[in-house]
Amino acid sequence: MLRRNIRLRREYLYRKSLEGKERLLYEKKRKIREALEEGKPIPTELRNEEATLRQEIDLEDDYTAIPKSHIDDEYANATERDPKILLTTSRDPSAPLVQFVKELKFVFPNAERMNRGNQVISEIIESCRAHDFTDVILVHEHRGVPDGLIISHLPFGPTAYFGLLNVVTRHDIKDKKAIGKMPEAYPHLIHDNFGTKLGERTANILKHLFPVPKPDTKRIVTFANQSDYISFRHHIYEKHGGPKSVELKEIGPRFELRLYQIKLGTMDQSEAQIEWVIRPYMNTTKKRNFIGVDQKDDKRKH
Amino acid sequence: MATSIEAAVESLREIKSKEPPMWLVPKQELSQAVRAASKHLFSSLKPHSPKSPFDQLLIEGFDAEQIWQQIDLQSQPLLYTLRREVKKFEKNPEEISKLKEAIEGGKKKKVVEEKGTDDIDDDDDDDDDLDMDDDDDYDDDEEEEEKKERGREEESEREGEEMELEGEEKGGIEDKFLKIKELQEYLEEDEAKEYGLKKNKKTKTETKKKEEDTEEEEEGEDEEEEEEEDDDNDEAEEEEDELGLFDGDDEDDEDSLENARYEDFFGTKKNKGPKEKAKSRDRFEGDSGSDDEQDFDKRKDGLSTHEEELKKLQSKIEQMEKANLDPKVWTMRGEVTAAQRQKNSALEVDLDFEHNVRPAPVITEEVTASLEDLIKTRISEGLFDDVQKSRSLSSKAPRETKELDDNKSKKGLAEVYEEEFVQKTDPAAAPLSFSDELKKEASMLFKKLCLKLDALSHFHFTPKPVVEDMSIQTNVPALAMEEIAPMAVSDAAMLAPEEVFAGKGDIKEEAELTRSERKRRRANKKRKFKAEAAKRLAKKPRETTQVDSNEGDYSICYSSLHIITLGTNQFLSQTLHTICR
Numbered sequence: 116m117l118r119r120n121i122r123l124r125r126e127y128l129y130r131k132s133l134e135g136k137e138r139l140l141y142e143k144k145r146k147i148r149e150a151l152e153e154g155k156p157i158p159t160e161l162r163n164e165e166a167t168l169r170q171e172i173d174l175e176d177d178y179t180a181i182p183k184s185h186i187d188d189e190y191a192n193a194t195e196r197d198p199k200i201l202l203t204t205s206r207d208p209s210a211p212l213v214q215f216v217k218e219l220k221f222v223f224p225n226a227e228r229m230n231r232g233n234q235v236i237s238e239i240i241e242s243c244r245a246h247d248f249t250d251v252i253l254v255h256e257h258r259g260v261p262d263g264l265i266i267s268h269l270p271f272g273p274t275a276y277f278g279l280l281n282v283v284t285r286h287d288i289k290d291k292k293a294i295g296k297m298p299e300a301y302p303h304l305i306h307d308n309f310g311t312k313l314g315e316r317t318a319n320i321l322k323h324l325f326p327v328p329k330p331d332t333k334r335i336v337t338f339a340n341q342s343d344y345i346s347f348r349h350h351i352y353e354k355h356g357g358p359k360s361v362e363l364k365e366i367g368p369r370f371e372l373r374l375y376q377i378k379l380g381t382m383d384q385s386e387a388q389i390e391w392v393i394r395p396y397m398n399t400t401k402k403r404n405f406i407g408v409d410q411k412d413d414k415r416k417h
Numbered sequence: 418m419a420t421s422i423e424a425a426v427e428s429l430r431e432i433k434s435k436e437p438p439m440w441l442v443p444k445q446e447l448s449q450a451v452r453a454a455s456k457h458l459f460s461s462l463k464p465h466s467p468k469s470p471f472d473q474l475l476i477e478g479f480d481a482e483q484i485w486q487q488i489d490l491q492s493q494p495l496l497y498t499l500r501r502e503v504k505k506f507e508k509n510p511e512e513i514s515k516l517k518e519a520i521e522g523g524k525k526k527k528v529v530e531e532k533g534t535d536d537i538d539d540d541d542d543d544d545d546d547l548d549m550d551d552d553d554d555y556d557d558d559e560e561e562e563e564k565k566e567r568g569r570e571e572e573s574e575r576e577g578e579e580m581e582l583e584g585e586e587k588g589g590i591e592d593k594f595l596k597i598k599e600l601q602e603y604l605e606e607d608e609a610k611e612y613g614l615k616k617n618k619k620t621k622t623e624t625k626k627k628e629e630d631t632e633e634e635e636e637g638e639d640e641e642e643e644e645e646e647d648d649d650n651d652e653a654e655e656e657e658d659e660l661g662l663f664d665g666d667d668e669d670d671e672d673s674l675e676n677a678r679y680e681d682f683f684g685t686k687k688n689k690g691p692k693e694k695a696k697s698r699d700r701f702e703g704d705s706g707s708d709d710e711q712d713f714d715k716r717k718d719g720l721s722t723h724e725e726e727l728k729k730l731q732s733k734i735e736q737m738e739k740a741n742l743d744p745k746v747w748t749m750r751g752e753v754t755a756a757q758r759q760k761n762s763a764l765e766v767d768l769d770f771e772h773n774v775r776p777a778p779v780i781t782e783e784v785t786a787s788l789e790d791l792i793k794t795r796i797s798e799g800l801f802d803d804v805q806k807s808r809s810l811s812s813k814a815p816r817e818t819k820e821l822d823d824n825k826s827k828k829g830l831a832e833v834y835e836e837e838f839v840q841k842t843d844p845a846a847a848p849l850s851f852s853d854e855l856k857k858e859a860s861m862l863f864k865k866l867c868l869k870l871d872a873l874s875h876f877h878f879t880p881k882p883v884v885e886d887m888s889i890q891t892n893v894p895a896l897a898m899e900e901i902a903p904m905a906v907s908d909a910a911m912l913a914p915e916e917v918f919a920g921k922g923d924i925k926e927e928a929e930l931t932r933s934e935r936k937r938r939r940a941n942k943k944r945k946f947k948a949e950a951a952k953r954l955a956k957k958p959r960e961t962t963q964v965d966s967n968e969g970d971y972s973i974c975y976s977s978l979h980i981i982t983l984g985t986n987q988f989l990s991q992t993l994h995t996i997c998r
Binding site: 307318325341400 | 772788805
């Protein structure tokens with residue numbers, strides 16, 4: 116198991132290193148293809164390699180035409196199986212945090228909650244890999260209020276670090292009847308305003324926590340981005356009248372996520388390469404939007 | 418005039434005789450009398466007031482208010498001048514005595530007038546005019562009576578005496594030159610006296626201020642302030658005098674009470690005195706010379722204004738020097754860590770720095786509503802960002818699954834062997850054993866092509882086997898059916914033997930030849946070749962035909978095929994076309 120992991124990791128790193136060359140080749144092939152389609156002469160720098168590249172172009176199909184990066188590799192096989200999630204907390208969680216984690220367990224289908232005890236993170240990750248988990252989610256708190264969320268995709272996948280704000284849990288609303296039950300069908304997902312590359316990446320990470328739903332489920336999970344703050348909402352909808360009338364009922368916790376780091380390894384790999392980290396002391400941070408495009412008519416306070 | 422004056426006097430007497438409460442009740446005859454009296458008074462005052470617009474007081478058909486206004490118009494400027502005169506005479510009592518003899522009656526009149534006008538100012542009553550008599554002929558006793566009347570009111574006898582004295586001196590007003598000079602002197606003396614006066618009055622004014630109405634206090638303060646601004650200190654002093662007059666009255670009555678109250682609240686008067694003086698002194702710095710003030714100052718410290726100021730400045734300077742020498746406050750120190758400042762001292766300071774991070778969004782109703790709208794639109798459109806199930810890429814080609822047929826084989830074993838044998842010998846003739854339709858078709862086409870190509874090249878040609886299938890019978894004569902043209906044409910029949918081979922002697926194989934014979938052959942060959950080469954060089958333009966003929970020469974040696982002289986490619990393509998049609 117250990118050796119296999121080492122080998123897989125090495126392969127992964129090798130493929131990552133090859134990406135540069137592959138990208139070059141892809142670019143060349145693309146240029147030749149364009150030239151051929153438009154009827155223009157092939158650019159002079161490619162004349163020598165034109166013949167071999169042409170052959171390759173002819174033999175290509177949809178799958179091989181697009182250059183794959185290590186990022187796609189991470190989620191390449193994710194769609195084949197349903198995701199399996201492990202939920203834990205930091206050490207010595209308080210009662211509200213435990214309640215919050217319980218709620219999260221119902222939000223993510225196919226999720227397992229585990230008491231943290233005094234386990235070390237590397238142990239947790241190893242055992243998860245052995246048991247074929249796809250993701251590990253860790254929740255941190257500050258005096259009872261959940262304030263941190265770490266999502267780690269398992270076979271050496273990326274780790275995303277989020278900060279939680281404005282958390283409202285189901286337990287806060289004491290009345291059981293008002294809240295209602297929480298259905299456990301696979302939900303539909305809505306992503307709003309994840310425009311940039313980083314946004315796409317984040318959306319991908321969040322998307323692959325959920326399995327493929329049935330087309331007629333009534334449960335909706337929304338991740339809406341507004342000026343780098345992602346709002347999580349969980350609703351059930353009903354269509355009473357015609358197709359236009361939609362009634363929403365909010366269930367489940369609601370919180371704002373704030374991404375502050377993406378690492379290209381799992382949680383226990385502290386020396387892994389950092390894909391993106393927030394820069395709060397940069398002078399232009401205030402003006403820039405990293406995850407999505409700024410909307411003109413935003414009603415939320417800046 | 419005399420009769421009217423008498424009538425006026427009569428009316429005044431009448432007024433005087435009535436009891437004061439009677440005056441409050443409006444009566445026709447009383448009012449008439451009063452009106453007449455006032456008219457006369459007005460006309461008598463007219464020569465002394467140059468600015469008055471009326472020649473005489475208009476009574477008939479006029480309202481009380483209107484009459485009053487007329488009187489007021491006349492008397493206001495008059496008052497002003499009279500006050501000044503009074504002050505002047507106050508300063509110089511000798512002049513009064515001088516003038517007294519000179520213009521007695523007129524002075525009296527004026528004094529009386531002044532008093533009357535003062536009364537008019539003070540009273541806010543209705544129609545009643547407390548006019549005084551203005552006649553030169555008026556008796557002294559009447560005058561005294563009038564004075565007593567006033568004495569009941571706020572003015573004191575002392576003032577009356579003063580006024581009287583001053584009034585007598587007012588004869589010198591007409592002399593402008595004197596006036597100015599006196600004014601100058603007066604100004605200088607007045608400042609000194611004023612100060613002294615002020616001191617006396619101050620104590621009283623203080624008490625007054627504390628206990629009486631705010632209006633009066635304000636009055637006093639305003640007046641003090643006015644004093645600063647006024648270049649003409651006369652009026653100021655006059656106002657002061659008024660206040661003093663007020664004080665004069667009340668002091669006797671309430672002095673003890675006032676003292677008690679004042680002391681209770683604000684300590685002793687004496688302590689306050691010097692401070693007040695200091696204030697006033699500060700104000701009057703610009704106006705008065707310091708020397709005068711020093712002389713009249715009766716403070717306990719014995720320090721002058723200048724010295725006081727210096728002292729203050731000194732203390733300030735000391736303070737500032739001390740502050741400079743001390744270590745700075747932590748806010749002024751630059752980079753300060755928590756250990757270097759007091760506990761919680763940063764909470765008290767209003768820190769201001771730019772935040773480079775956008776603050777967390779506040780989730781309001783609007784925000785929630787907008788989110789829900791978005792969700793609803795997505796639901797109604799059915800646009801979800803779900804995970805898509807991607808078809809897994811098959812790395813291997815799909816295996817050809819052989820279906821095992823359980824049915825009994827229709828062919829016998831002999832037939833199977835037969836097929837195998839045929840396949841080995843003549844693969845073209847073997848029946849097809851493919852299951853795939855496409856493959857069958859492809860092989861059929863290929864077989865046809867092969868047949869035709871064989872026909873082109875084979876002598877010993879075997880025709881295609883008869884495949885039993887339904888075919889259309891055409892009504893063709895039997896000869897046509899049976900006639901089979903030779904597929905290949907052999908030139909051997911066409912050509913004569915000499916044309917086929919021309920040569921003599923015994924023909925030997927290569928292997929049979931002896932060495933000398935071989936040499937001979939080679940030499941002949943060489944000779945021929947050389948001859949040919951020479952010919953070719955000579956005949957270069959006629960190349961094409963020559964080539965063919967050369968080729969033709971060679972072909973005679975090895976084959977008996979005679980190919981018609983066209984380009985070989987052309988011939989092949991033509992034949993193929995004809996065959997394929």
